[in-house]
Amino acid sequence: xxxxxxxxxxxxxxxxxxxxxxxxxxxxxxxxxxxxxxxxxxxxxxxxxxxxxxxxxxxxxxxxxxxxxxxxxxxxxxxxxxxxxxxxxxxxxxxxxxxxxxxxxxxxxxxxxxxxxxxxxxxxxxxxxxxxxxxxxxxxxxxxxxxxxxxxxxxxxxxxxxxxxxxxxxxxxxxxxxxxxxxxxxxxxxxxxxxxxxxxxxxxxxxxxxxxxxxxxxxxxxxxxxxxxxxxxxxxxxxxxxxxxxxxxxxxxxxxxxxxxxxxxxxxxxxxxxxxxxxxxxxxxxxxxxxxxxxxxxxxxxxxxxxxxxxxxxxxxxxxxxxxxxxxxxxxxxxxxxxxxxxxxxxxxxxxxxxxxxxxxxxxxxxxxxxxxxxxxxxxxxxxxxxxxxxxxxxxxx
Numbered sequence: 588x589x590x591x592x593x594x595x596x597x598x599x600x601x602x603x604x605x606x607x608x609x610x611x612x613x614x615x616x617x618x619x620x621x622x623x624x625x626x627x628x629x630x631x632x633x634x635x636x637x638x639x640x641x642x643x644x645x646x647x648x649x650x651x652x653x654x655x656x657x658x659x660x661x662x663x664x665x666x667x668x669x670x671x672x673x674x675x676x677x678x679x680x681x682x683x684x685x686x687x688x689x690x691x692x693x694x695x696x697x698x699x700x701x702x703x704x705x706x707x708x709x710x711x712x713x714x715x716x717x718x719x720x721x722x723x724x725x726x727x728x729x730x731x732x733x734x735x736x737x738x739x740x741x742x743x744x745x746x747x748x749x750x751x752x753x754x755x756x757x758x759x760x761x762x763x764x765x766x767x768x769x770x771x772x773x774x775x776x777x778x779x780x781x782x783x784x785x786x787x788x789x790x791x792x793x794x795x796x797x798x799x800x801x802x803x804x805x806x807x808x809x810x811x812x813x814x815x816x817x818x819x820x821x822x823x824x825x826x827x828x829x830x831x832x833x834x835x836x837x838x839x840x841x842x843x844x845x846x847x848x849x850x851x852x853x854x855x856x857x858x859x860x861x862x863x864x865x866x867x868x869x870x871x872x873x874x875x876x877x878x879x880x881x882x883x884x885x886x887x888x889x890x891x892x893x894x895x896x897x898x899x900x901x902x903x904x905x906x907x908x909x910x911x912x913x914x915x916x917x918x919x920x921x922x923x924x925x926x927x928x929x930x931x932x933x934x935x936x937x938x939x940x941x942x943x944x945x946x947x948x949x950x951x952x953x954x955x956x957x958x959x960x961x962x963x964x965x966x967x968x969x970x971x972x973x974x975x976x977x978x979x980x981x982x983x984x985x
Contacts, residue, residue, distance in 0.1 A: 589814060590684045593623040593729075594676065594708060595691035596634055596666060602646060602774045602799040604689060604729055608662040610821035619816045622679050624667030626692070626708050631776075636794035637666035644795040645785045651800075653906040657788050673708050680712030681721060686813040688712065689727040694920040696730070697738050706746035709739075713759050714752075723762040723812040729770050731841050733833060733924055736765035736808065764812040769833040771804040771840065773901060775909040800907050802897075806832040835889045838880045840898045842925040842946065843872045847902060848914035849949040854985035858910055863903035867985065871945065872899060878942035883932040919958035922950050927960045930969055940972035948976035952984075 591608070593600055600623060608621050625632055637644055643661045667675050680688055692705050709726065716724060726743070728735035740763075747756035777797055785796045806824040819825045824832070844859070850871055851862030862868045876895045884891055901907070926946045933943055947963045951973070956964070963969055 588684060589619050589686045589816075590679065590682065591619060591621045591687040591689055591816075592676065592680045592685050592712075593621060593689045593691070594626050594705070596623040596625050596632065596663075597629075597691055598777065598797050598799075599770075599772070599774045600691050600729065601633070601644065601660065601663070601795075601797045603770055603772045603803065603805065604691075605660055605662045606646065606658075606803065607805060607818055607821055607823055608816065609658075609660050611816055611818075612662055614821070616817060616820075620664040621662050622665035622667065623663050624665075624673075624676050625669040626673055626676065626704055628669055632669055633795040633797075634666040634668040637663070638668070640793065640795060642666045644797060645789060645791055645793045647781060647785060647788075647796065647798040648801045649798065649904070649906040651900050651904040651906070653904070655784065655788070655906070656801075657785065673711070676708065677711045677715060680708075680724075681715035681719060683716075683719070683721040685724060687725045687727055687811070687815060689729050691729045693917055694730060694732055694924055695917045697728075697732060697735075697742055698920065703746055706743050709743055710747060710750065710752070710755065713763070714755055717755060717758045717762075723764075725811045725813060725815070726763050726765045727768060727807075728765070729768060731770065731837065731924075733837055733928070734767055736767040736810075740765040762812070764810050766808040766810040767829045767833065768808065769804070769806040769829050769836050771836055772799050772802060773907055773909055774799040775907060776913055778908070780908075798908075800901060800904070802901060804836075831884075831887050831889060834884055835887060835891065835894060837925050838884065838929055839876050839891070839895055841921065842880070842929070843876055843898060844902065844914050845918065845921045845925060846872050846875055846946050846949065848911045849918070849946070849953050850985050851911045852915060852953055853949070856911055858905075858908060859902050859914060860905045860907065860909070862911065863899065865985075869899065869903075872902075874942050875946060879929055879933065882936070882938055883929050918950065918954065919960075922947060922963075923960040927962050930966075931962065934966060934968055940969060941976065944969065944972035944976040945979075947973050948980055951977060952980055 646658045649655045781798045786792045806829050808829050809825040847862040850868045856862045
């Protein structure tokens with residue numbers, strides 16, 4: 588049976604990619620299976636709990652109005668506990684039945700500070716596939732990373748060059764594809780209250796339950812070198828280019844998520860919905876998206892104003908219970924990936940920087956200049972705009 592191996596058995600994967608495969612299974616198409624596991628130790632690894640439950644778990648979804656629903660997810664056929672060396676993951680990835688290797692390793696998992704964990708695992712799998720003559724495989728990133736497929740291909744080639752493996756690098760170029768993709772679903776960390784709600788609603792005491800909002804989106808470039816599930820039949824947008832969807836999502840949703848979290852942390856808020864209930868933070872998010880981002884995205888096939896309003900509504904939902912601490916993770920990578928490109932575009936286009944500069948000013952007020960993106964320092968125009976924004980924050984702090 589064709590298999591998808593997913594690296595990163597986290598909450599988002601279980602509330603997103605696994606749900607799409609579950610939708611196929613529910614309509615009778617069980618032609619693909621999914622195996623998932625973590626490539627690094629994780630204190631919250633759900634593999635053991637899932638295995639004790641036959642690899643099943645409950646998904647709670649909640650609408651902006653607070654309506655909750657529950658669904659049993661059985662699409663992950665194998666939940667693999669982390670073992671140093673990742674031998675089991677490598678064996679599954681090398682199996683000719685595995686046609687797709689997908690992964691969620693967070694934004695920082697692709698950069699020079701990641702320790703090359705992802706690329707090391709991928710190289711081991713590809714090395715074994717090449718040695719066994721087991722054929723082509725698609726490498727599919729499911730992280731919030733601009734041009735994520737292109738980034739994977741480039742990072743893998745750089746890793747193999749540094750490892751002095753030119754033959755494997757050449758084989759990978761000819762036997763892998765790396766589609767760009769955009770993913771979207773707010774998935775808070777599970778809490779004891781979630782487990783209690785699941786038990787009250789379903790009678791199941793689920794140690795691996797996961798919760799998310801009802802919103803679900805996946806846009807993928809249709810560039811698969813060894814087949815794929817019929818994702819389009821269950822709502823995945825299969826497109827020639829993911830670029831306009833990716834840019835809108837990263838620059839509007841992801842950037843404003845960090846904006847709300849940074850301002851909220853300074854204001855002492857614990858949850859994202861509390862941040863959006865603060866009129867100053869809500870206005871800051873609205874002004875950033877409207878005054879800084881829209882000019883950089885037009886023309887667009889997306890109704891940008893409607894998308895902005897939907898994002899703010901999602902963030903404002905108290906039912907999601909998303910935490911500021913969760914969104915603060917990888918803040919430096921988020922500044923560089925989600926916000927600095929808008930600053931760069933506005934400089935290139937000769938547009939005002941006041942609305943855009945407020946976000947790096949928030950970052951600096953919260954973290955200082957630790958891991959601050961070099962563009963914020965090296966470009967004199969941007970540096971001056973950030974200083975002006977910082978002065979405004981100092982005169983009227985959150």
